Amino acid sequence: MPFSRLFKRRTDDAAANALYLALVEQSRQPVFYRDYGVADTLEGRYDMIILHAYLLFRRLAADGNPALKELSQQTFDFMFTDLDQNLREMGITDMAIGKRVTRMAEAFYGRATAYDKVLDEPGRGLQEALGRNLYQGQPVNVEIEDLMAAYVHDQRAHLAGLADADILAGKVSFLVPADRG
Numbered sequence: 001m002p003f004s005r006l007f008k009r010r011t012d013d014a015a016a017n018a019l020y021l022a023l024v025e026q027s028r029q030p031v032f033y034r035d036y037g038v039a040d041t042l043e044g045r046y047d048m049i050i051l052h053a054y055l056l057f058r059r060l061a062a063d064g065n066p067a068l069k070e071l072s073q074q075t076f077d078f079m080f081t082d083l084d085q086n087l088r089e090m091g092i093t094d095m096a097i098g099k100r101v102t103r104m105a106e107a108f109y110g111r112a113t114a115y116d117k118v119l120d121e122p123g124r125g126l127q128e129a130l131g132r133n134l135y136q137g138q139p140v141n142v143e144i145e146d147l148m149a150a151y152v153h154d155q156r157a158h159l160a161g162l163a164d165a166d167i168l169a170g171k172v173s174f175l176v177p178a179d180r181g
Contacts, residue, residue: 016074018170020082023052026174035179036151037144038134046083046104047111047134053079054112055152056172059159067168080105119156126152151177 027048033040038048053076060072083104111133118125127145131137134148158175166172 013074013078015168015170016071016078019056019071019075019167019172020078022172022174023056024049024082027052029177031177031179035144036148036177037140039136039138043136044134046107047136049079050108050111051115051134051152052155052174053108054115055155055159057112058116058156059162060167062160063164065164068164071168115152119152147178151175 027045032038032048033044038044057072057076060068060075062068111129114129114133115126118129124145126149127142130148130152131140131145135145155175159172162172
């Protein structure tokens with residue numbers, strides 16, 4: 001029995017890693033930085049990762065499936081392990097890593113809470129939350145805010161339509177963002 005659990009964990013780790021890599025790849029789409037007004041900075045790129053992680057984790061928690069919940073935690077762990085490693089590669093000292101990772105985790109939870117509060121609400125609440133968080137309070141054209149909000153809603157619907165079995169196998173797809181050009 002202990003060996004089967006060990007091998008199961010390795011399979012889950014591979015699935016979690018695949019989900020994380022897929023959300024990072026989606027977050028790096030040039031269209032977000034070219035057409036959607038996201039700052040092409042470390043902060044802007046991190047905020048795109050947060051947005052896609054939020055959407056994915058929300059999907060994984062949607063129906064209370066314990067296997068998806070465990071996969072969500074493993075994917076979250078991969079995300080923060082990767083962020084820690086990236087900070088180290090950028091030359092952040094060991095003494096500062098803990099504080100940076102803590103701030104990054106707080107940013108993730110803060111943004112997730114902000115998006116949760118407004119995602120299902122009518123009006124411009126999502127656009128305002130995106131403005132404060134994804135766009136870091138910088139002025140953004142209303143058309144761009146609306147485009148990003150539509151993308152978030154479309155992406156959420158797309159993820160909801162993915163089969164649990166595929167997600168548990170590490171297979172996830174994201175919609176191609178609309179190109180304004």
